Amino acid sequence: MSHYRFCPLSGNCVIISKKRKRRPSDFAFDGFENENIESPFIYGNEHKTPDEIYAVRNDSSVPNTPGWQVRVVPNKYNALDIEKEPKKIRFGLYDTIDGCGAHEVIIDTPKFPSSIYDFSTPEIVVLLETIAVRIADLGRDLRLKYILPFKNNGPFSGATIAHPHTQIMALPFLPHTTETEMLRCKTYYAEHSRSLLEDLAQEELIVKSRIVFKSENFLAFCPFASSHPFAINIMPVSQKNDFLNLDTARRQELADLLRETITRLGHAIDKASFNIVFRLKPPVREDERDYNLYHLIDNYYGWRIELTPRLLLEGGFELGSSVHINSVPPEEAAEFLRNVKGRR
Template structure:
């Protein structure tokens, strides 16, 4: 029988539609294949550094000069940014409407110089390089006091919004905290005030004990399908130790994170045959004493728990989801985790 499950962190309900239950092969997922392109025209290739805006950050083990070959990861402003750092963050009213200047930052993070290597092909060091790059950009951008939230995401596959073949992620820095992460912060604090514990810490402990939704875990990280997954085969990856801010992660912990990420992405690739998905990093914003909600963010280190979500795009959000903010998931997370664990 179908059932409602409450997603505590996102404060919404999910219908686990067991009567419409789908196995991996039941999803009408067209196998995602990267089109063959003339890589000489790709702006992310070695030698084409002049085809992008000047780089902001790069990992260059050979000590090569900026905007030249020799990099392992490379970051630069998006050529068509949603927001710009030089824009004004000033708010103003227009009759009953409110608006702000388009202040912020929009960056492209190229995780590998290899045009044909995608996230399911990454080795451990590729993931470590990617996470180091995420960490350093978060730390740098939060030095600007006007930035209130940084959203890092990866679109894999055309259906997930990927526009260029070469593997890359994006970062958008905002002058406000968006609704979903704000809700997750509020829910985390609510739980902490009631129980004096972190919700995600409790969730991880329970999932590890039960095991039925766990995909993989090592000493420091765990990968699992959440009890109230909004999407079929939705995956959460989180540290088993409490930490609110991803930018504090050390290289020794990154090895375990890379291990879990590599294992999980390969399992997802084999189970659903390279499905399109979005990967999102949720990390606590810094405390800003100028915000009207400063009491919410005070002591955020006690109650928020950073994590990564992988959201396969194998179903379509339709009238029910868009009109209610509730979700229908036709694959119970227990079954999804079992398929992911057992695929060879």
């Protein structure tokens, strides 16, 4: 009844075990303890946040006042400091780097109470455009080598405030998992002269059983080696559709697919907590140390969006082995999500 599956991108292993199978209704959801407290992100509370870095506003409004659709501010409780330099310090066996980096908050909407489950396609379009603008801007800072936009939705996702918001963190180094994935993709390209991400998309289109929803240029599917029940990946069919340079029509198409996927996921898991992670190409750096890694990156690497429901806590086995046990095979999860009520 159980078997191992291996992810071709990361090399990570998961155990698919139907003996531990659960239905979506078995996963309980509890709301935020403080969700009825006035949000610091609503209209009129702009003074409660740091000064905005960027905003999509009405023509007549001015910074740090009402009249915005989306607003970007430094995280008030930032984990990283853009004013620092990535100075390396060694303590005996141990290496450290000063906390250089960026930590920004995108306030998705002035509406509250609200949820990403309630967003319209135009609202998601503006959010995607804002993420692209901020990534492009941060990418011009040569100190920063990795930029990660992410959304924590719900109390078990790591979110500490109920008002819909997205975060961006930028680091002065590539995380090991990202570098490993890039190297695996580059090795695949060297052996096959094809993109592993594009081949994964084509494989899912051929197999079909793990697809949740698809459009002309994008697809949402439950990955073959899903580490969590009802996990979903969204990726372009062709990596030529670069996230930062999507035209208006394709960005709207992506927003529509993302909205449909989130709607189906919300109905399937009763709006439980989940994370959205935007896994994008890192900004290209031309220094000698990184040349081999970044050379031909547009040919071998790309981007995807990961939606991970937080339905179960990790146990000792997962922590000790880094191998996850998934009680819902992705083929069954995708079938359930296809049949659940969406917006279409």
